[in-house]
Amino acid sequence: MVDPKSCQGKEDSELVKLAIDDSSFFYCLMKRYEEKLINYVHRFTYLGDDDVADIVQESFISAYKHLNDCDCNLKFSSWLYRIVHNQAINFMKKNKQSVKIDVENDDEFVEWLVADTNIEKETIKLHFNEYIKTIINKLKPGYKEVVILKFFEDKDYSEISDILQKPMGTVATLLSRAKIQFKQIYEKESKY
Amino acid sequence: MKKKVNISDKALELISKGQIKPIPRWEFVARNWGLWLAFLVSLGFLILGISVSWFGLRGNIITPHLWLVIVVIFLGLSFVLFEKTKRAYRFQSWQVIAMISVIGLIVGGVVFKLGLPSRIDRRLEAGVPYYRTMVPMKMTAWNNPEQGYLSGKIVEINNDNFLLEDFEDKTWVITGKPLIRGRVEIKINQEVKLIGNMMSENVFVAEELRPWSGNGRNMMKEN
The missing domain is CATH 1.10.8 (Helicase, Ruva Protein; domain 3)
Structure with missing residues (x-):
């Protein structure tokens, strides 16, 4: 087996080419993204560890089978995220579960939430775990996935576009609509 | 980070044991x-x-x-x-x-x-x-004098009528004062469409006259 350390310094695209002939190079790629993908699937699905592990593992095997279809002009990580994302969606559909996300009290995310709204930053931070998370989970699934990729996976619009296979303009629109819907739910819930 | 699971090792094991290969x-x-x-x-x-x-x-x-x-x-x-x-x-x-x-x-x-x-x-x-x-030819639809549709080329102009040769080379005497629609005038060699009534074997009273192509070609749809 190839020692992951020997893969250090090698670009993803280089490892993809090597992995086609030797699966142990694919191990390096898996190791490189394993943790990130586990976190992503967990945030995105809110499933238990075993289910998350199954999704990521299946995604790795699927990615390996489709290595020759990898568009190396795009980022390998976007391609891999897309496979994991689709695998997670399929899993949720198969098990008739709705997407429930788990997000953290992230500064950039809070800044984005309060910008152009009357909601105070401190209120958000203070009540994040109580009901801000609940509100975020009430957003439409299409909004939630864009929010996660943008703020918790630190993906730019181009990468989100490649992962979700949507035009960049649509990604921006979804993000903006997510905030509008958040504000509406927040204002409605604040009355009670 | 959630519970550490060695997914990569497991996936590689499955790839090796299952002899999974990348699709060509x-x-x-x-x-x-x-x-x-x-x-x-x-x-x-x-x-x-x-x-x-x-x-x-x-x-x-x-x-x-x-x-x-x-x-x-x-x-x-x-x-x-x-x-x-x-x-x-x-x-x-x-x-x-x-x-x-x-x-x-x-x-x-x-x-x-x-x-x-x-x-x-x-x-x-x-x-x-x-x-x-x-896909019927327009000519066929407009060569239906019994139904009030006639088309062809003006071949002679007289004081109170003109002669029209239809696309089957039959000559018709066209009478009446037709309403002219579209860019068309009664002149020799002008190809026209007529709406009106067939009076006899070769006489047609025109009520409306339109150019063969151009405005008015969709008359059949309007009626």
């Missing part, structure tokens, strides 16, 4: 090329449909219903096939439809200008049974 590159290349080929063929039919519809709408076919249906079908099919290509997701749906339509109109226009649709139409008439029934 040629399969993806073939699929990709197949998709583009299907798209180009569909686009070809769309261009053909547009050019023949254009030809029909310019006064040569009564109403090219069949060709317009072909245009709609192949516009839809071209869109669906393009959407399946690798980078299609980067475009909005309306951009794809607009792009396909513009290509179809430009190339279809060129094909029309080259005069190919009339040849295609004639070949299809000769080779495809019932083609002419599905």
Whole structure:
């Protein structure tokens, strides 16, 4: 087996080419993204560890089978995220579960939430775990996935576009609509 | 970070034990090329449909219903096939439809200008049974004096009537004071369409006169 350390310094695209002939190079790629993908699937699905592990593992095997279809002009990580994302969606559909996300009290995310709204930053931070998370989970699934990729996976619009296979303009629109819907739910819930 | 699971080791083990191999590159290349080929063929039919519809709408076919249906079908099919290509997701749906339509109109226009649709139409008439029934020539519809429709070329002008030779070379005496619609005048060699009543074997009272092509070619739809 190839020692992951020997893969250090090698670009993803280089490892993809090597992995086609030797699966142990694919191990390096898996190791490189394993943790990130586990976190992503967990945030995105809110499933238990075993289910998350199954999704990521299946995604790795699927990615390996489709290595020759990898568009190396795009980022390998976007391609891999897309496979994991689709695998997670399929899993949720198969098990008739709705997407429930788990997000953290992230500064950039809070800044984005309060910008152009009357909601105070401190209120958000203070009540994040109580009901801000609940509100975020009430957003439409299409909004939630864009929010996660943008703020918790630190993906730019181009990468989100490649992962979700949507035009960049649509990604921006979804993000903006997510905030509008958040504000509406927040204002409605604040009355009670 | 949630519970640490050694997923990579497990996945590699499954790959090795199951002797899983990457799907050969040629399969993806073939699929990709197949998709583009299907798209180009569909686009070809769309261009053909547009050019023949254009030809029909310019006064040569009564109403090219069949060709317009072909245009709609192949516009839809071209869109669906393009959407399946690798980078299609980067475009909005309306951009794809607009792009396909513009290509179809430009190339279809060129094909029309080259005069190919009339040849295609004639070949299809000769080779495809019932083609002419599905795409009737305008001439046929306007050569129906019993129903009040007549067309042809003005061959003689007299004080209170004019003579019209229809497209079957039969000469008609046209009487009445027809309402002239569109850019047309009663002059020798002018090709016209008439709406009115057949009075006898070769006399037709015209109520309306229109140019053979141009405005008024859709009269059949209006009635």
